[in-house]
Amino acid sequence: MSYHRITLSTFLIEERRKTPAFDPELAALIKDVEVSCKYIASAVSRGKLAEAQVSTMVNIQGEEQKPLDVIANEAVLKVCDSTEQLLGVVSEEMEGPYAVTWGRNGRYLLVYDPLDGSSNLDVNLTVGTIFSVLRAPEGAKEPKAEYFLQPGTAQVAAGFSLYGPSVMLILTVGRGVHGFTLDREVGTFILTHPDMRIPEETREFAINASNERFWEPPVRLYVEECQQGKSGPRGVDFNMRWIASMVAEVYRILIRGGLFMYPRDTKDPSKPGRLRLLYEANPMSMIVEQAGGAASTGRERILEVKPTSLHQRVPVILGSRNEVERLVSYHQAFDRGEELTFKSPLFSNRSIFRS
Numbered sequence: 001m002s003y004h005r006i007t008l009s010t011f012l013i014e015e016r017r018k019t020p021a022f023d024p025e026l027a028a029l030i031k032d033v034e035v036s037c038k039y040i041a042s043a044v045s046r047g048k049l050a051e052a053q054v055s056t057m058v059n060i061q062g063e064e065q066k067p068l069d070v071i072a073n074e075a076v077l078k079v080c081d082s083t084e085q086l087l088g089v090v091s092e093e094m095e096g097p098y099a100v101t102w103g104r105n106g107r108y109l110l111v112y113d114p115l116d117g118s119s120n121l122d123v124n125l126t127v128g129t130i131f132s133v134l135r136a137p138e139g140a141k142e143p144k145a146e147y148f149l150q151p152g153t154a155q156v157a158a159g160f161s162l163y164g165p166s167v168m169l170i171l172t173v174g175r176g177v178h179g180f181t182l183d184r185e186v187g188t189f190i191l192t193h194p195d196m197r198i199p200e201e202t203r204e205f206a207i208n209a210s211n212e213r214f215w216e217p218p219v220r221l222y223v224e225e226c227q228q229g230k231s232g233p234r235g236v237d238f239n240m241r242w243i244a245s246m247v248a249e250v251y252r253i254l255i256r257g258g259l260f261m262y263p264r265d266t267k268d269p270s271k272p273g274r275l276r277l278l279y280e281a282n283p284m285s286m287i288v289e290q291a292g293g294a295a296s297t298g299r300e301r302i303l304e305v306k307p308t309s310l311h312q313r314v315p316v317i318l319g320s321r322n323e324v325e326r327l328v329s330y331h332q333a334f335d336r337g338e339e340l341t342f343k344s345p346l347f348s349n350r351s352i353f354r355s
């Protein structure tokens, strides 16, 4: 296969040709998001060298910002402040909406997590930027917070970049998922992974196992069955992975399949989950569904959750469809009051008790 001809711009022109309804304004704003990602890629690759004179604070999430969180957030704002197709933006790092200076008549809204997985910056592992595009209400002249509270099914595009050994951009405009790799020498994203599909058969799962004591019984049962491998009810060995960088985990799932979980737990009862609905769960769920996978809170399709606030958190279970469905069925059984039983072929059956 030859990789040198289809740039992101060519791809967007092609999309317009294939889908007459595809709005050229959407293509233009995706290109500005692409430019932001290139700026962030450059800053991330400079590491500590990029951090001088950046002041950080505790963000709206109650989390200590890293200098590169601030640099990445500002990179998107700087580029997109002249994106006339955008009425406004919201970011994981800002309390409320930002009105785009040139976008008074913009028909779109941008939602983004400027740097996902930023706890990995100190140890030089893969991080990324997640984004989602929504339509602004007809005739809107300023970006009110309520305009962004649309379910994930309303997204018109979503994607994420990866700042790892290579820089990548993964994109969906609602017609499959496509991966582009940055050719740094010419500064252009080239289509290297057309029409990505999540493998259905998987032997990998990802969860932060240090939270085990806070998990609900359905998640405990699922993980225990995987851990028992060949000698357990699944009858096959599983691998476990945890990178603590959602962008890297979702990319691995796009390539190799698997299940990613940051489920509901009892660690902090004020938070129904760790990950953010608008900035993380919705764009990643659109990508995963577009690639043939599934995404659920355990009790509801993520894309159908009606947001109630900009920084709302949700439980996230996503990846290979069969695995998501299996874990959802465990939640359903648990919610019906059924006893969850670990069915071992070697040892006697055992109940996973309600907590």
Ligand SMILES: O=P(O)(O)OC[C@H]1O[C@](O)(COP(=O)(O)O)[C@@H](O)[C@@H]1O
Pocket: 092, 113, 115, 116, 117, 118, 119, 208, 244, 245, 246, 247, 262, 274
């Ligand atoms: O440190 P934990 O609890 O394992 O959480 C890791 C998760 O948090 C995140 O880092 C949250 O994203 P941010 O880095 O944007 O806050 C995800 O990328 C990752 O899946």
Ligand SMILES: [Mg+2]
Pocket: 113, 115, 116, 117, 246, 280
């Ligand atoms: Mg994040």
Ligand SMILES: [Mg+2]
Pocket: 069, 092, 113, 114, 115, 116, 117, 118
């Ligand atoms: Mg972040």
